[in-house]
């Protein structure tokens with residue numbers, strides 16, 4: 001589920017400028033740290049109502065992460081637009097390292113724990129001493145993801161802003177000829193992608209309760225796999241891919257071993273790239289990097 | 290005579306080190322249809338795109354409606370009631386016909402979209418039947434109508450048309466040329482038209498320019514140019530007399 005939110009960011013940026021934004025996973029990580037800082041700060045300020053604290057945190061993390069996304073595009077990608085294909089890719093990897101090290105230095109390299117905010121759950125089944133329970137946390141995460149993705153889908157398919165984004169994605173030059181400010185639209189794409197990644201960061205923090213400066217890499221690879229699996233460049237594909245990766249991981253952990261669950265994502269990435277590089281909902285004409 | 294609506298003076302455009310336009314002078318007056326003819330690779334499309342600032346002229350000056358637009362960003366130029374139906378149609382294949390048309394109106398700040406839509410659909414009835422179809426699944430001729438329709442949705446004063454007849458059946462070409470003439474007569478729309486079909490274009494246009502290897506070599510009224518033997522030899526050979 002969470003991967004879907006991150007995957008959407010990869011897919012959007014790829015669609016519009018044909019580039020994999022390698023720093024995207026790290027924006028997610030920054031989003032998680034911003035959430036942690038916000039939650040601790042709000043607790044320090046004595047705001048005890050959990051819904052209010054979460055809502056404020058969401059706004060704070062998404063807003064600041066959006067600013068990060070905007071800056072990354074301005075600093076690392078825009079100056080290189082129009083140069084050879086590998087240049088922005090290298091710049092992206094550089095940006096990813098910068099973000100990781102920045103967080104490592106400012107937040108320390110140790111794992112940051114957090115207490116569970118929403119305890120309890122909903123008992124589905126209680127039989128012979130076995131309980132199957134869906135925690136409130138899981139429900140909240142699924143609900144948040146669904147709401148965010150629904151709003152986002154509506155934005156892209158129904159609003160003038162969404163049309164502008166799709167126009168830029170399909171034909172940047174023509175979009176300019178229609179009076180669309182293409183630079184601004186590209187910036188906005190990064191901003192929206194980063195905000196979604198920050199929401200994912202907050203959910204990750206709530207769910208796992210521990211974060212460190214390296215989570216961006218792993219989550220980034222998994223979300224990227226989700227995007228590729230669904231068909232990179234396709235928004236519904238990214239959501240679908242995110243769901244599938246999540247499910248596959250769960251089943252893998254159940255039948256094989258939890259320690260190797262990360263292997264699953266990598267294996268899928270390789271298999272998809274070999275056998276169906278366009279993904280499930282991908283378009284044939286998409287160019288591979 | 291009043292100042293021209295569009296005026297290029299000494300315009301040169303380059304792709305890297307290659308010079309595609311050489312010191313081009315060209316004027317289009319309000320209410321005129323002006324055509325630009327020339328062989329493949331002469332720089333016709335480059336000229337149309339240079340007016341829109343993509344690529345940008347490296348030398349010379351482009352004046353539109355009394356304002357120097359040489360260095361203006363493309364999207365701002367296009368919000369000055371200039372619209373282009375570019376070479377290769379460039380419609381948005383994964384948007385519906387309706388959405389494509391909306392794209393033409395929205396960014397130019399048109400408020401009365403339904404009325405505009407109605408006008409365009411009156412001009413090209415085929416589009417009305419297909420508003421919900423995806424642009425990419427239209428036939429070539431329908432795509433061309435959509436490209437022109439999308440440009441008209443911006444309610445332009447100056448319409449730039451790059452090879453609107455490319456790949457179309459003669460009947461459809463006549464329809465499109467008829468539409469251009471009607472718009473010009475009834476609404477005073479100013480048109481700069483690039484055409485391979487030099488005979489029809491020169492008959493339609495008030496004036497024409499001939500572009501050879503990036504430089505203007507001849508200019509005159511449509512009738513004048515049609516009468517020139519070198520034009521007949523170079524551009525009107527091979528059955529274009531129909």
Ligand SMILES: Nc1ncnc2c1ncn2[C@@H]1O[C@H](COP(=O)(O)OP(=O)(O)OP(=O)(O)O)[C@@H](O)[C@H]1O
Pocket residue numbers: 304307309327328329330331332333334335336376
């Ligand atoms: N993006 C580009 N990069 C490099 N050279 C280009 C580019 N676009 C056009 N050219 C070159 O500039 C010259 C003029 O091209 P242009 O497309 O303007 O010709 P044209 O007159 O429109 O031709 P046609 O009738 O075939 O459409 C050609 O030699 C072409 O190869």
Ligand SMILES: [Mg+2]
Pocket residue numbers: 333334335376451
């Ligand atoms: Mg051309």
